[in-house]
Amino acid sequence: MNNPKIIDCSVWHGQWPFCHLRYSDLALMEKKLKSLNVEKAFISPFESVFAQDPHEGNFRMLGDIKDKPFFQPAPVIDLLLGNWKENLEKLYNDYKIKMIKIIPNFHMYNLTEESLAELVEFTSPRNIIIAVPMRMEDPRNQSPLLKEPMELPTVVVAKALSFYPQQKFILNNIYWGEINDLYYILKNTLFDIAMIEPVNPLKAIKERYSVDRFVFSSNCPFFYPEGNWNKLSYSDIEKNEIEKIASGNIEKLI
């Protein structure tokens, strides 16, 4: 069984409003992830998905992880909020953030070249990765209060992200069937494996694409971490290829 060193590109802080999640206890999540050889995890606040001002969630999370260097902050930025630039600057200057998340489909704006322009102007020269979840959960199981599938269409993502080849993006929670439409046009983009689940996922990635373009995310506490860890640990591709997905590719980027 493989047990590579892992950098987890996406975990969440706090509680999802529709169900209790056991690993929302940060100490418990850290202990569990460390037991699976995760050395570092990029964390974003659940609170900021629905909150009117996501920065309240960002700063609450920053307070909670202050003495936990295991967690690297990936704050959520809402590009419709009046003070996002001011807060982003503060986050960069005070916390040296290496990644941010944007969630356009929950923050009610369209992901376009125009909506990203000012953000990329700030993040690209500073080598800050922009992570974009394609979805938060399986839309079939989402709360009936969310009337529409809260997902980003691949055509929208392809058009907006391809306009910024200088910017590094990570697409979180992408489905296997969506990658083909994005892989070739978005050479500036990595894909996380959290929701990629063909049979023998790493082998499928290797056979169809390149292992250089994929990174590990557990999507904990939404997901039990063993699920994505098993994609690595049960994989029968070369060790060095597994290591690239587990940590090597994201290390290169940050």
Added chain:
Amino acid sequence: MIIDAHFHCPFGKLNTGELKKECEKIISEFGRSGIDKSCVMHSGSYGTFYHDADAQMEIAECLVNIIKMYPDKFYALLTLNGLLPSETLIDSLKRYVVNGPLTGVKLTTQMNARDNRLEGVCRFMEEHDIPVLWHCWYKTTCKYQFESDPQDIAFFAKKYPKIRILMAHLTGCGRRGVQDIKNCSNVSIDTSGSQPFDGYLEYALKELGADRVLYGSDYPCRDIPAQLGRIQSVDLSPEAREKVLCSNALKFYRKGN
């Protein structure tokens, strides 16, 4: 021993050689994942669930071939298209389950579990102790018109109390679905469905007990180790773990053990 209680084989109109190749691929996945045996059923995504009587026969023959080639590796479940006449379905069951090597039945989205058109075939199943794996999901989006949800399965379970039912897709049925079947002692649930969402298995074990939960992956829609992680992720006594991974499936399927 680990038995995967929810498993598809992507076959359609295959000759024995192609079927063998597909099964070898599955058995190689067993080896990679530590699985010893699984049920095996037709997968609609590789053809259609709305097959005619000839195709129904062909599916059954493919399953017979699989069981002949690998008798220790699979429990074969015949996917019935409930839209076909009752007599056709009962003839298939007589030939392939009662008098043949197949173990049970899979029912899916063509017909809701409450539909009276299923009455004839279900009375036959009851009489001949034929278990059924029922596809099931509480869906907010992408729901099929006649797809059953757990309330429908509970209705079916009360109407046919002697049929052993495996309600599929714990993650799709959710906590509400677990409550729907809690008082239906002839219904168990499999752990398959969707991505590795946390919390569902713990809830099902707490509410239903370890005797009514069966590990299932939904291969090839899902990766076996990623789904197996669901069982690894919860604290269970060795006895309870063994029930979920193996002995509950032995009790549910029976024929083919």
